[in-house]
Amino acid sequence: MTDKILSSEITPRDVYFNRRTFLRGGLIAGTAAGTAVLYRSLNGVNRDGRSYKKIAGVVPATTRPDEPLTPRTSIINYNNFYEFTTNKNEVAAASAKFHTTGWTIAVGGLCHAPRTFDLDQLRALAPPEERVYRHRCVEAWSMVIPWVGFSISKLLAAVQPLASAKFVAFETLMDPERFPNQRDASVLPWPYVEGLRLDEAMHPLAILATGLYGEELPPQDGAPVKLVVPWKYGFKGIKSIVKITLTDAQPPATWNKRAPHEYGFYANVNPNHAHPRWSQADEQRIGEDGRRPTLMFNGYADQVASLYQGMNLDVDF
Ligand SMILES: Nc1nc2c(c(=O)[nH]1)N[C@H]1C(S)=C(S)[C@@H](COP(=O)(O)O)O[C@H]1N2
Numbered sequence: 659m660t661d662k663i664l665s666s667e668i669t670p671r672d673v674y675f676n677r678r679t680f681l682r683g684g685l686i687a688g689t690a691a692g693t694a695v696l697y698r699s700l701n702g703v704n705r706d707g708r709s710y711k712k713i714a715g716v717v718p719a720t721t722r723p724d725e726p727l728t729p730r731t732s733i734i735n736y737n738n739f740y741e742f743t744t745n746k747n748e749v750a751a752a753s754a755k756f757h758t759t760g761w762t763i764a765v766g767g768l769c770h771a772p773r774t775f776d777l778d779q780l781r782a783l784a785p786p787e788e789r790v791y792r793h794r795c796v797e798a799w800s801m802v803i804p805w806v807g808f809s810i811s812k813l814l815a816a817v818q819p820l821a822s823a824k825f826v827a828f829e830t831l832m833d834p835e836r837f838p839n840q841r842d843a844s845v846l847p848w849p850y851v852e853g854l855r856l857d858e859a860m861h862p863l864a865i866l867a868t869g870l871y872g873e874e875l876p877p878q879d880g881a882p883v884k885l886v887v888p889w890k891y892g893f894k895g896i897k898s899i900v901k902i903t904l905t906d907a908q909p910p911a912t913w914n915k916r917a918p919h920e921y922g923f924y925a926n927v928n929p930n931h932a933h934p935r936w937s938q939a940d941e942q943r944i945g946e947d948g949r950r951p952t953l954m955f956n957g958y959a960d961q962v963a964s965l966y967q968g969m970n971l972d973v974d975f
């Protein structure tokens with residue numbers, strides 16, 4: 659029985675980063691700089707040279723996919739975080755100096771008890787739980803990530819949504835001093851925003867993540883707090899959240915606004931609904947050879963399919 663052991667303790671924290679994946683990710687192979695970066699990655703050194711605080715009292719996961727964890731080194735060195743850079747291999751370095759001092763999250767809108775949380779108050783809402791989830795990027799690569807976090811339902815319950823609240827809007831910090839690409843509106847409209855229907859946000863699988871591999875979230879993964887909705891494409895998982903608002907109308911979502919025919923508001927993982935420019939039928943699991951089939955709702959259909967009963971998933975994609 660492994661019930662009492664964190665998955666992050668059973669699997670080596672830093673295993674070899676898959677070299678081919680790294681190269682495929684666009685690293686300039688053959689250059690001195692490229693070789694140095696690859697060398698440090700192969701040796702499992704976090705490129706920002708920092709170590710992260712272990713989170714105390716993490717409740718081990720009770721269920722997890724029967725698939726190997728993606729090494730921590732891969733999770734923290736292959737990222738999408740356009741506020742820093744659009745190069746997945748460069749986010750770790752570009753975010754190394756990012757700090758979260760004095761961070762607050764304002765929770766308001768259609769609720770009885772709007773409130774601004776500092777990080778201690780946020781963490782006090784619920785015990786930290788390990789949640790081992792598949793992560794499926796819309797670009798057709800995937801990972802298995804041992805997050806630490808808690809159900810967003812705990813946060814929403816604390817502010818007491820009004821009966822008129824139907825959606826939840828999320829917003830990333832806007833600070834071009836700390837997020838250099840926010841000076842360039844051609845990258846994306848800033849700040850990054852996302853949204854969920856209230857019943858989706860209330861689902862127990864939807865979490866606010868404050869850590870991974872038993873440690874506080876590194877900047878490149880969305881420190882200090884990131885949304886994780888494992889049955890949806892990764893872009894719904896908005897990073898570095900400062901604002902959460904209950905609304906009665908569907909809130910704007912960054913990629914959906916940018917290219918509505920390519921990225922829907924729902925963005926549920928669906929192998930039968932191709933992206934206009936590529937198939938979603940299979941995926942590259944980082945660190946694995948070959949491709950594996952993509953699962954409906956990313957493998958969480960038993961838990962979440964009922965949320966979408968009666969909807970046409972080709973229309974509301
Ligand atoms: N603020 C913000 N959140 C973001 C993104 C981003 O560019 N900015 N990228 C998204 C995409 S496309 C993915 S796949 C995941 C990646 O999360 P990870 O780097 O922790 O794996 O973050 C999502 N959240």
Ligand SMILES: [Mo]
Pocket residue numbers: 738794795796797891892893
């Ligand atoms: Mo993504």
